[in-house]
Amino acid sequence: MTSYVLRRLPSLGVVLFVSSLLIFAVLRLVPGDPATALAGANATPDVVEAIRKELGLDRPWATQYVQWLGGLLTFDTGRSYLIGGTIGALVTDALANTLLLTGSALVLAVIAALVLGTVWAGTRKPWLDNLLTGANTLAVAVPTFVMGVALILVFGIFFPVLPTGGVPRDGLLANPSITFQYLLMPAICLALPVGAVLTRYVAESLRTELAQPYVVTALAAGVSRRRVLVRHALRNILPTSLTVLGLQTGALLGGAVLVEFTFSWPGLGLLIERAVTGRDYPVVQVLLMLSVAVFAVLQLLTDVAHALLDPRVRLGGAR
Numbered sequence: 455m456t457s458y459v460l461r462r463l464p465s466l467g468v469v470l471f472v473s474s475l476l477i478f479a480v481l482r483l484v485p486g487d488p489a490t491a492l493a494g495a496n497a498t499p500d501v502v503e504a505i506r507k508e509l510g511l512d513r514p515w516a517t518q519y520v521q522w523l524g525g526l527l528t529f530d531t532g533r534s535y536l537i538g539g540t541i542g543a544l545v546t547d548a549l550a551n552t553l554l555l556t557g558s559a560l561v562l563a564v565i566a567a568l569v570l571g572t573v574w575a576g577t578r579k580p581w582l583d584n585l586l587t588g589a590n591t592l593a594v595a596v597p598t599f600v601m602g603v604a605l606i607l608v609f610g611i612f613f614p615v616l617p618t619g620g621v622p623r624d625g626l627l628a629n630p631s632i633t634f635q636y637l638l639m640p641a642i643c644l645a646l647p648v649g650a651v652l653t654r655y656v657a658e659s660l661r662t663e664l665a666q667p668y669v670v671t672a673l674a675a676g677v678s679r680r681r682v683l684v685r686h687a688l689r690n691i692l693p694t695s696l697t698v699l700g701l702q703t704g705a706l707l708g709g710a711v712l713v714e715f716t717f718s719w720p721g722l723g724l725l726i727e728r729a730v731t732g733r734d735y736p737v738v739q740v741l742l743m744l745s746v747a748v749f750a751v752l753q754l755l756t757d758v759a760h761a762l763l764d765p766r767v768r769l770g771g772a773r
Contacts, residue, residue: 488735552721563649571656593650602716700756
């Protein structure tokens with residue numbers, strides 16, 4: 455297993471290195487002067503030049519890249535001129551809130567996929583199959599921001615049982631029951647499309663598995679369909695389901711941007727929106743690099759988990 459992980463690490467390093475080059479180059483090709491945007495319309499040339507020097511924009515691109523990369527590796531990412539404070543503190547606070555939201559959404563999506571996917575694969579009732587098909591299609595087809603607005607209208611305005619957005623006044627850790635109320639709607643909104651994709655995949659995989667000879671033999675021997683489905687078929691689809699889960703986790707993090715904006719949740723989504731709108735150059739760079747790193751690490755962890763469940767993967771990778 456160790457050799458399998460070591461073989462995957464170089465590709466991770468290449469992805470991160472190439473991504474850092476692309477992020478650095480693309481942001482410098484965007485029209486406009488970041489120093490002028492940060493300084494404001496009424497700033498004097500001396501102020502603009504001072505910000506440009508502070509950001510290192512007056513130096514050669516190669517020097518800027520090396521210094522920026524060195525700052526990332528030493529976790530010295532500089533300060534935000536627009537939002538205020540160190541970039542590291544801003545990203546850490548926002549990342550914690552985003553992880554809480556996406557983690558909650560992921561738990562909801564996985565539970566829904568396992569329960570509904572198993573029921574869907576095992577059902578022989580046409581009305582239930584049609585109901586699950588329609589609900590699944592609706593969850594995938596409706597855009598996240600539309601679903602978010604609909605949830606706010608129903609549960610925040612027409613039937614005001616949940617907060618419409620934001621976070622508790624005393625913070626997320628002060629009162630877990632209050633935090634749960636603020637977290638529930640955005641977590642459901644974020645979980646719906648991912649849960650729908652996972653549910654359909656689990657259902658279709660289970661149907662394929664139920665057609666295998668060992669299942670037919672077990673059913674003919676008198677083993678109940680539910681037992682075969684839950685104890686054997688579901689276990690056999692876990693390795694490939696983990697791969698799909700890893701890909702959907704990346705989609706979950708991407709969808710968190712819109713959900714956080716819709717529900718005013720102070721995570722990376724809102725931070726990205728503020729940084730891009732205000733052209734806070736240093737913050738945008740770090741956030742883009744963080745996004746790539748999270749996606750790459752998630753993919754690696756998914757492959758490792760797949761290899762742990764299926765020895766053929768790691769044995770194949772060791773050759």
